[in-house]
Amino acid sequence: ISTPGSNDWAVGTGDFTVEWFGNQSNTSQFQRVFTVGDYPNIKIGVSIESSTFYYWANTSFRYSSASSTVTSTWYHWAVVRQSGTTYVYRNGSLRGSSFSDTNNITDNTTAFIVGNTNTFATNAAFVGDITNFRFVKGLAVYTGNFSIPTSALTATASANPYGGSNT
8 A cells, every 4th residue: 555645644743653464374484564665765664574573763673673573464563652751562462571762753755554554565565464553652552551443443542442551
């Protein structure tokens, strides 16, 4: 999926949440879940490369963690920044530790891509399925471990009824 540049994902230094359900058929190559920009100039993005989860901001990865991804298994992922701290959740549980993140993400001209990079590289294509992708600017939807959503995500984070420490 490709969407033209917009202020919608130019989050500056503010709060945001990006979440999705993903089911990978294999974990090889440099699979991008979403990106604004292309390596080495990724403004914001996530890749899962050989079972390692990477969060990218302003041209370098800011967080990585062994994801222990099992192929042909659905996972809910959420990247949440709240007050200058970013959290990565898988299936409602914090992965590793939170980290300081004051990256000023301002690119509003580059396309937002789900499932690849801006150059649509074969080795960066997400191999599998992504559903219920949601980008929420200005709000940290989850503020602690939470119950995995069990129905379609809503258009507004304030209508999120999924329990845990989410807003």
